Amino acid sequence: MGRAERWIFAPESARRLAGVRIGLCLLLAYRLTARDYDAFAARHVRFVPHFYMDVFAHMPSPALASELQALGIASALLAALGVALRITLPVAFSCALILDGILNSAGRVLVRDALLMLCVILIIAAGRAAGDAWAVRAPHRTTAGPRYGWPIRTAMLVIALAYFFAAFQKWRYSGFAWVTSDNLRWILYAQPHPSGLALFVADRPVLAHLLAGGTLLLETCFPLILFVPALRWLFIPAVVAMHISIQIALRLDYSAQWLTVVIVFVDWPRVVDWARRTLAPVTAPREVAR
Amino acid sequence: MLAAPRYARPFVVVFVGMLVACALAPLNLWPFSSWELFSRLRDPVASSWVAVVSGHDLRTRDLAVGRHTACDPFLRSVTERFASATGVRIYRVERPLSDGDQSHRVPSYRALVVTCTAKGVRGPS
Numbered sequence: 124m125g126r127a128e129r130w131i132f133a134p135e136s137a138r139r140l141a142g143v144r145i146g147l148c149l150l151l152a153y154r155l156t157a158r159d160y161d162a163f164a165a166r167h168v169r170f171v172p173h174f175y176m177d178v179f180a181h182m183p184s185p186a187l188a189s190e191l192q193a194l195g196i197a198s199a200l201l202a203a204l205g206v207a208l209r210i211t212l213p214v215a216f217s218c219a220l221i222l223d224g225i226l227n228s229a230g231r232v233l234v235r236d237a238l239l240m241l242c243v244i245l246i247i248a249a250g251r252a253a254g255d256a257w258a259v260r261a262p263h264r265t266t267a268g269p270r271y272g273w274p275i276r277t278a279m280l281v282i283a284l285a286y287f288f289a290a291f292q293k294w295r296y297s298g299f300a301w302v303t304s305d306n307l308r309w310i311l312y313a314q315p316h317p318s319g320l321a322l323f324v325a326d327r328p329v330l331a332h333l334l335a336g337g338t339l340l341l342e343t344c345f346p347l348i349l350f351v352p353a354l355r356w357l358f359i360p361a362v363v364a365m366h367i368s369i370q371i372a373l374r375l376d377y378s379a380q381w382l383t384v385v386i387v388f389v390d391w392p393r394v395v396d397w398a399r400r401t402l403a404p405v406t407a408p409r410e411v412a413r
Numbered sequence: 414m415l416a417a418p419r420y421a422r423p424f425v426v427v428f429v430g431m432l433v434a435c436a437l438a439p440l441n442l443w444p445f446s447s448w449e450l451f452s453r454l455r456d457p458v459a460s461s462w463v464a465v466v467s468g469h470d471l472r473t474r475d476l477a478v479g480r481h482t483a484c485d486p487f488l489r490s491v492t493e494r495f496a497s498a499t500g501v502r503i504y505r506v507e508r509p510l511s512d513g514d515q516s517h518r519v520p521s522y523r524a525l526v527v528t529c530t531a532k533g534v535r536g537p538s
Contacts, residue, residue: 131425132421169476169478169487169490171482171483171486174441174443220444223443223444224443230478230479234450241444244444248424250418266415267414268414268416268417269415269417270417271415272417277428281429284433284436285446288432288447288448289448289450289452291448292436292439292448293451297452297453301452305457306454306455312457313459313510
């Protein structure tokens with residue numbers, strides 16, 4: 124327990140937390156712009172309130188959905204800039220929560236943005252620390268400490284657990300038959316209009332078993348990246364590839380999930396420093412006049 | 414080195430505890446998901462549920478619904494949208510999947526699950 128606590132509360136730099144804040148806020152703004160919530164609210168007659176959406180007696184009106192969308196996008200962009208974080212971040216999160224609630228209250232709960240929202244909660248919980256660097260009117264602190272480490276490391280733990288539990292539920296409800304049966308083939312065939320990739324895999328039982336086995340292995344072992352950082356170079360590209368393949372084959376958009384993984388695990392200050400070194404103009408040595 | 418705030422430790426315990434509890438229970442307290450997507454085995458039949466709205470002066474309409482759609486709130490939202498709606502019949506639609514061989518195609522069929530009216534809920538007779 125002490126070891127886990129030391130790992131979560133290890134120091135990180137203010138710039139790294141700021142990088143995660145900027146990435147998650149820009150992703151949240153993108154997710155809010157990418158969907159037509161008012162049309163969705165207008166189209167869906169039935170309202171099956173999911174969890175907190177019980178506060179609404181019926182599907183929120185298209186006008187309310189549009190207003191929340193505009194407010195959410197503006198707040199998320201301001202939060203990315205580090206402006207009034209204690210207001211803009213919770214406002215952006217609340218707008219996204221209601222708008223996701225609209226999508227989730229039409230009979231099917233969508234996992235897609237859940238990981239992004241969980242990580243945004245952690246940035247809100249970080250308080251002022253999230254705006255100590257790379258922010259408009261910020262003190263531009265270059266300090267480090269557990270104050271900046273715990274939100275990032277808790278986000279890493281949450282992501283690792285999310286993938287692990289996705290595997291855990293497969294073991295729990297299906298066991299090894301998830302790999303050995305024709306389960307994946309039927310998932311791919313079950314679509315009304317299967318894509319070329321879906322049919323390519325579904326028509327080849329051995330390939331379908333291999334992909335199912337790889338998915339289960341990847342999700343089960345994903346928490347190892349917390350203990351063996353070198354595995355991040357293997358596991359993170361693998362989950363990105365898995366989600367992009369799912370998007371092509373099943374038309375399920377998990378971009379919010381894999382982009383959250385990339386945003387949280389990439390060491391952004393190191394990337395920025397590397398980019399500065401690489402892109403900075405090299406000054407040619409001058410000849411000194413004698 | 415700047416220390417973590419005092420609330421950080423209990424917050425992390427509650428937050429991670431919620432995540433684990435929702436997965437184990439399983440509970441879908443979004444965004445705390447149960448992460449159950451695609452966890453159950455599929456068979457060669459794709460099931461879906463449709464609601465057929467009936468009423469005076471109303472053309473029959475099919476609406477896609479979820480498996481666990483509750484009668485009362487659904488009927489309420491339907492009558493809000495279509496004032497002349499008098500009832501809703503929910504069917505399970507079973508579509509046998511083709512393994513790519515067009516000669517194996519079998520037509521889908523419907524089975525009545527429940528009838529929802531203002532007078533109450535009726536199962537299939």
